[in-house]
Amino acid sequence: MEIDREDGRTPNQLRPLACSRNILHRPHGSASWSQGDTKVLAAVYGPKPGTRKNENPEKACFEVIWKPNSGQIGKAEKEFEMILKKTIQSICVLTVNPNTTTSVIIQVVHDDGSVSFFIMLDNHVTMSCHPLAIRISSDLRDGLLPCAINAACAALVDAGIPMKHLAVAICCCLADSGYVVLDPNKLEEKKMTAFAYLVFPNTTLSVLPEVEGEPVEHGIITSVTHGVMSVDDYFLCVENGRAATASLSAFFRKNFQQSQGASSKAG
Amino acid sequence: MTNQTIKLGSGLRQDSDAISAMRAGKFSYSKPNKYWVESSHKRYIPRTEDHVLGIVVDYKAGNFWVDIKGPQIALLPGLAFEGATRRSIPKFEACTLLYLRVVKTNIGMNPELSGTDASGKASVFGPLKDGFMFETSTGLSRMLLSSPTCPVLEALGKKLSFEIATGLNGRVWVNAAAPRSVIIVANAIMNSETLSATQQRIMVEKLLAKISD
Numbered sequence: 001m002e003i004d005r006e007d008g009r010t011p012n013q014l015r016p017l018a019c020s021r022n023i024l025h026r027p028h029g030s031a032s033w034s035q036g037d038t039k040v041l042a043a044v045y046g047p048k049p050g051t052r053k054n055e056n057p058e059k060a061c062f063e064v065i066w067k068p069n070s071g072q073i074g075k076a077e078k079e080f081e082m083i084l085k086k087t088i089q090s091i092c093v094l095t096v097n098p099n100t101t102t103s104v105i106i107q108v109v110h111d112d113g114s115v116s117f118f119i120m121l122d123n124h125v126t127m128s129c130h131p132l133a134i135r136i137s138s139d140l141r142d143g144l145l146p147c148a149i150n151a152a153c154a155a156l157v158d159a160g161i162p163m164k165h166l167a168v169a170i171c172c173c174l175a176d177s178g179y180v181v182l183d184p185n186k187l188e189e190k191k192m193t194a195f196a197y198l199v200f201p202n203t204t205l206s207v208l209p210e211v212e213g214e215p216v217e218h219g220i221i222t223s224v225t226h227g228v229m230s231v232d233d234y235f236l237c238v239e240n241g242r243a244a245t246a247s248l249s250a251f252f253r254k255n256f257q258q259s260q261g262a263s264s265k266a267g
Numbered sequence: 268m269t270n271q272t273i274k275l276g277s278g279l280r281q282d283s284d285a286i287s288a289m290r291a292g293k294f295s296y297s298k299p300n301k302y303w304v305e306s307s308h309k310r311y312i313p314r315t316e317d318h319v320l321g322i323v324v325d326y327k328a329g330n331f332w333v334d335i336k337g338p339q340i341a342l343l344p345g346l347a348f349e350g351a352t353r354r355s356i357p358k359f360e361a362c363t364l365l366y367l368r369v370v371k372t373n374i375g376m377n378p379e380l381s382g383t384d385a386s387g388k389a390s391v392f393g394p395l396k397d398g399f400m401f402e403t404s405t406g407l408s409r410m411l412l413s414s415p416t417c418p419v420l421e422a423l424g425k426k427l428s429f430e431i432a433t434g435l436n437g438r439v440w441v442n443a444a445a446p447r448s449v450i451i452v453a454n455a456i457m458n459s460e461t462l463s464a465t466q467q468r469i470m471v472e473k474l475l476a477k478i479s480d
């Protein structure tokens with residue numbers, strides 16, 4: 001049972017990827033990541049001395065600032081910042097530079113379409129039919145979070161922040177028919193019953209370290225879900241997502257190798 | 268690999284049994300047992316016996332606080348200069364550029380610097396007057412300090428006379444009699460990061476030919 005996607009992709013096919021690093025002059029590390037029409041710019045400053053209040057001074061501290069491409073900063077942006085901060089904390093080695101702060105700034109360049117909104121009418125008020133609440137749907141962001149996580153990861157590598165491994169993020173969603181579809185764009189995401197942003201570690205291949213007896217290859221760093229899905233469907237999403245991260249990791253690696261090869265000509 | 272002690276340099280860390288890379292870069296090996304990952308970034312990781320260019324930020328309680336583009340601000344004791352006593356500590360104001368040597372680096376502590384070499388003599392260290400300082404990546408400063416002489420500096424040195432101090436922390440200071448020589452040297456160095464040896468020589472020749480017209 002095949003699902004027809006509007007842009008002609010198969011269910012497991014990702015949108016075209018593009019990544020460039022060291023694009024900004026002032027930040028210590030920068031990267032831009034685009035998946036299809038979604039484009040995100042990430043800049044890293046640091047490590048700089050001193051941590052914020054209430055942060056453990058024996059570890060490196062990360063702060064994330066999310067800048068949307070339009071509109072004011074609200075709760076959705078704060079949520080993205082928190083998710084990104086936790087993800088970055090789990091991929092970076094925190095003990096190498098204690099008592100320092102590294103800032104990661106995410107700027108959304110393009111969001112592939114407009115923000116949709118629902119107008120809700122209060123059913124009990126029949127006298128005046130004015131909309132009592134306009135809820136701007138901030139969930140449907142066209143896979144911004146995976147794009148931002150990938151961009152932040154590339155920027156951290158560009159800045160030379162010590163990391164344990166890379167983080168590879170992907171969005172998997174569940175259609176009505178129970179079919180799992182990867183990397184949806186704006187219109188597809190609207191039609192789905194549920195979707196999940198998943199972030200997997202991308203470790204080196206030579207030696208796979210083991211965490212609690214299981215190889216790290218089977219680990220997962222972050223998972224954010226929207227909508228209702230059954231447990232089996234969720235695990236199916238995770239399986240498909242993990243399989244797709246292999247191609248994303250290969251793209252990361254090739255991208256880094258190319259830039260290394262270019263700069264080593266001088267040396 | 269049989270049982271042997273390996274020395275892990277920058278960019279590598281040991282995680283119980285596994286050795287993993289912390290940064291993206293070229294994995295290098297030098298006999299007999301040194302391994303490290305070479306990469307070029309805009310920030311500097313302090314290492315002992317590195318020569319760096321620091322900028323004085325503050326002076327408190329007999330110590331200078333010097334910025335060396337690292338994760339922590341560095342400490343320069345006021346007495347770490349040749350012939351300095353408690354009564355005659357050199358007076359450096361904020362924003363003074365100094366050529367210094369890294370003496371101590373410990374995790375979590377501010378790195379310590381010194382204005383003398385290991386035997387206590389000033390030799391090349393101390394304040395840098397006049398001239399022009401610009402920032403580069405750490406990879407470019409390593410290339411400028413490599414021996415035999417870096418092609419860019421060799422080609423520039425044949426036609427111009429200038430004085431240069433390179434810090435491994437990504438700062439370069441150039442001084443010459445005429446300001447235009449300083450600008451030529453600075454531009455040539457900044458353009459030479461991604462070029463090979465022959466490309467660097469060609470670039471310098473073109474630059475000098477344009478100027479002498």
